[in-house]
Amino acid sequence: MASTHAVEVGATTVVKRFRRWDQDEHRREWRALTLLAEHAPGLAPSPVCADLDADPPSVTMARLDGTPLDGRLTGVQVDGLAEAVAAVQTAIPEPVLRGLPSRLLHPLVALRRLRGRCARRPPPGEDPVVARAFGEVAGWVARPRLDEVFAAEFTPVFGLGDGNLANYLWDGDRVRVVDFEYSGRSDRAYELAEVVEHISVWVDDGLDAPALLSRFELTSAETARLRECRRLLALFWFLSVLSEDPRHPRNPPGTAVRQAGRLLALLGA
Incomplete structure (x- = not known):
């Protein structure tokens, strides 16, 4: 199966750019990160920002060790x-x-x-x-x-x-x-x-x-x-x-x- 996204890894953040988003994959990602940051901080990357209406959409998150x-x-x-x-x-x-x-x-x-x-x-x-x-x-x-x-x-x-x-x-x-x-x-x-x-x-x-x-x-x-x-x-x-x-x-x-x-x-x- 082809990858659904491309990833740009920086020193402290990771940017995820979606190649496919017809099933709201980008919104699912952002929703999960924000919910987990609220209810289980540290379990997943902290959300930084998102451009959900761009083409392609992107989600930026903190980089995890x-x-x-x-x-x-x-x-x-x-x-x-x-x-x-x-x-x-x-x-x-x-x-x-x-x-x-x-x-x-x-x-x-x-x-x-x-x-x-x-x-x-x-x-x-x-x-x-x-x-x-x-x-x-x-x-x-x-x-x-x-x-x-x-x-x-x-x-x-x-x-x-x-x-x-x-x-x-x-x-x-x-x-x-x-x-x-x-x-x-x-x-x-x-x-x-x-x-x-x-x-x-x-x-x-x-x-x-x-x-x-x-x-x-x-x-x-x-x-x-x-x-x-x-x-x-x-x-x-x-x-x-x-x-x-x-x-x-x-x-x-x-x-x-x-x-x-x-x-x-x-x-x-």
Whole structure:
């Protein structure tokens, strides 16, 4: 997927210029920064200024210390990641949260789009693992009950909307969060699935997903929803990898087969 923005990094500030903003990505970013500055100062960059009506629009924020999480995370880093994820989710008071728009790619929207892609797409190439995964997931995604599963309302949380590990900065002591262009109202299970199924986690096996999830006390209903959300987002990444231009791949060789195996494991869970 093409980058949604360009970044200009200065000594004390970062300017984010948006290449795409048809879904209010720039306003989502600015809203998130201002809300988090009010309700959880220090968790995300402090907002400096924004030119939301420019073409392209831009948001200027304070520069944070730290480097993106990468490679195999230590136990302390997993703790920090869990604390940051939980802090984002719970920072915004519920009366404010209920007035926010849903995050981009609501699970029901994702389901309908992925159904369409599975229906249109011809069988994949010769690799048997990829072919098997495509066949099994096409059957799973067509199940009518999934509409009810993903339309269900849960206690709202504030969702980052993007599980890329590069959005979490480690400064040696704590994890802080950047990139809120997809953010909005969400639910805890979907946001946790967004993190543990993001392709940045599985390309280099950097995150122990069970270890991260063990830091959260989920209800039985949230646990059931998490299972289906993980399948949904693993499918999203599976189809994304299959649609890559082989002349300009974004991921290492073998990613499609690994993601197919990941998807099969989740479907069998």
